[in-house]
Amino acid sequence: MLSLVSSGRDAVADLSLAISTSSDPVKGILQGIKGLLEDAYPKYIAAMNDVGTCCAIGLSVPQADALEGTYEALRTRASLKPIRDELLSLVDRLGSYCPLCGIEQASTLDHYVPKSAFPEFAIFHFNLIPCCSRCNQFKGKTSYGTVEDNLFIHPYFHALDAYELxxxxxxxxxxxxxxxxxxxxxxxxxxxxxxxxxxxxxxxxxxxxxxxxxxxxxxxxxxxxxxxxxxxxxxxxxxxxxxxxxxxxxxxxxxxxxxxxxxxxxxxxxxxxxxxxxxxxxxxxxxxxxxxxxx
Ligand SMILES: [Zn+2]
Structure with missing residues (x-):
């Protein structure tokens, strides 16, 4: 149960880079929803800061697929790989231990709200939590209707050090x-x-x-x-x-x-x-x- 300091990345710049390095038809699909995604990002931050609610914006299957593919590209596309590398490096100060368990090495990125229910946050850096593969599996892919349903601590927003839990x-x-x-x-x-x-x-x-x-x-x-x-x-x-x-x-x-x-x-x-x-x-x-x- 460790808190993380956010990477401070520019989410809109990350999105623009992902779009400009995509090929059609994905590029066209992403360009069509760029404005929607830019509007959704600040709503996510507001919802997590007060542990409130934030509903999915309801993207179509092709739009969700395009975003899911873009998330996979964080691992495979040379221009996007530095985003993934930087997010994983956030746990370096913890000896690379997983912020959820503090036992195993953080080697994966978990979507705090799952990309299946919230594809708009598939590559949003605040939604990508470095963690170990076991915690990632235990957390699972439960489908959530609202952010409030996701009953896990958000390491970027929930500072727990004030409490001895x-x-x-x-x-x-x-x-x-x-x-x-x-x-x-x-x-x-x-x-x-x-x-x-x-x-x-x-x-x-x-x-x-x-x-x-x-x-x-x-x-x-x-x-x-x-x-x-x-x-x-x-x-x-x-x-x-x-x-x-x-x-x-x-x-x-x-x-x-x-x-x-x-x-x-x-x-x-x-x-x-x-x-x-x-x-x-x-x-x-x-x-x-x-x-x-x-x-
Ligand atoms: Zn873990």
Missing amino acids: LKAVLLQRSGTFYVEFRLDRPEGVPDLLFEKIENQVNRIRLLQRILGPAGTELASHAQNCELFAASGGTAMVVESCIRQADYWKGAAGTNHWRTALYKAMSLSEDFCSGGFLSFVPKYDADSNGLISYGS
Whole structure:
């Protein structure tokens, strides 16, 4: 659940370029609807800014097909490829992680409102969200009548960092630790926005998908904690977790699973005061063989 800063592209210039580099009959079809599309773009921005409604303008099948083909050309036509490349590069600051899950690499562009229902936004940069292929599949191609029906967070318009939505807690079981995540609803989150957040988290199965990577991250940092404890005791272990939480908050936002995980680690007295040793392998000095985990 990460926000993105828009590319700042000129949507009308992108459209003009797409038209001028098309061949007939697509070129003629696009020229015929250019004015309609230019009118639709600001309406999309207004609708997303207040999470309101925006109805499809009702293009014909040939017009929709022409726009769908133009979207495919973002991948294949040399003059349009830089548009796709720039949109995918928006996640570079996140280490190229998908803004929806924060787990996998963002390698595809998802149409926030599907191009099947809203072909007018097929190549509109605000409607193209870089994400991973799994999230793209989970989101699916449900047909929407209005923008309001699309119950997903819009990464360009919905800034979520003001709210701590993803909470983690470290729990103990069988002498070691594991992490549990939950979605929280802090005060001040509007109803419709929270409905979108909840729907997205469920649809992309976020809470289940982050458990594996979070377990690996927990075990990895736990092993470093042995060194931190040796140099500064429990306080240094807590400090190392807080630093990691701050780093991920700055790099990927309040609601990235790593931010929540490190905060939970810093708050677990049992983990920071020696519990981390349950992840540290112990070796038999004579045979160099692994004999156990823990102190
Ligand atoms: Zn994803």
